[in-house]
Amino acid sequence: MNELHVLTTGEAARYCGVNFRTVIRWIERGQLKAYKLPGRGDHRICVEDFVGFLRDNAMPVPNELAAASRKVLMLASDPELTAGGRQALQQVGCEVDVASDSFIAGTLIAGCKPALLVLDANLAGVNGFQILDHLRSRSEYANVRILVVAPAGERDQQRWLDGGADALVLQAGDRTELSAKAKLLLEM
Structure with a gap:
């Protein structure tokens, strides 16, 4: 079984129906927990944190992510x-x-x-x-x-x-x- 553990900002944006820059703003404001990769500094979001963010903001949780939690x-x-x-x-x-x-x-x-x-x-x-x-x-x-x-x-x-x-x-x-x-x- 292929389990998803982290998301990119682009993947998170597709789940929310927003631009990836909006997801980056959520991260920078401390609304969405994420970490930066060394080098280019791309963000990665743990699925559990993303699901918590969706629930906290009354947004629908996709079935494939709900199963991960x-x-x-x-x-x-x-x-x-x-x-x-x-x-x-x-x-x-x-x-x-x-x-x-x-x-x-x-x-x-x-x-x-x-x-x-x-x-x-x-x-x-x-x-x-x-x-x-x-x-x-x-x-x-x-x-x-x-x-x-x-x-x-x-x-x-x-x-x-x-x-x-x-x-x-x-x-x-x-x-x-x-x-x-x-x-x-x-x-x-």
Whole structure:
């Protein structure tokens, strides 16, 4: 499978229906994240950043680019949740990485730039609310959707949503709810 990871300014312009100089202006103004190649200084735009830009500006996301942003990071240590959740997410076309602690999750979120974080609220030694607060306070993670898997007896579900989660599923629920909510969040 040939995956597209970066775009030229001309390619980005064709997707938006604008002149490539408009894309360069967006980059120079800091509206669109890009990097310069050594030598001539041509710009390259990561697909994940471009998709985030399109969504932030209420522009349609082309199907071939939306598929590129189906990376999911699952932060969980429960073997049942990890195995079942991974399988359910892969069945709806997601590329899933799993981290069992916050250190590994931090390196993976910076490196793989997931579109969705599935956060186990029961993760030992980790305060999920601190993770939500950190991600929501950093602009580079503004486009990451967060799905919290809460314990079955969770009384204060609204607290997770108020803390920055985009959606919540109960751990006792079946995996179809997890995959359905993940799919919905990825298509937003």
